[in-house]
Amino acid sequence: MANTSSAKKATRKIARRTEINKMRKTRMRNTVKKLELALAAGDKDAAVAAFQAAQPLLMRSAQLGVLHKNTASRKVSRLAARVKSLG
Numbered sequence: 001m002a003n004t005s006s007a008k009k010a011t012r013k014i015a016r017r018t019e020i021n022k023m024r025k026t027r028m029r030n031t032v033k034k035l036e037l038a039l040a041a042g043d044k045d046a047a048v049a050a051f052q053a054a055q056p057l058l059m060r061s062a063q064l065g066v067l068h069k070n071t072a073s074r075k076v077s078r079l080a081a082r083v084k085s086l087g
Contacts, residue, residue, distance in 0.1 A: 021065075025066050035079060035083075051080065059076065
């Protein structure tokens, strides 16, 4: 348990940031899931639209510290290759 007032405040801040990061991670996962479903269905138009929605979210997640920068880049690269291969 936190003893000092600054430690108590830090735990409050951590809890708040954790909630925000959970929301961001959930939103990111849901957009990637929509893209995965479009890829599985073989729908190129839906896949392109879903990729255009997912790519900025992934990179923003990396900027905000939810994902590592290289992880986000790797995911975007692999998803882009899969979208391209539908053609």
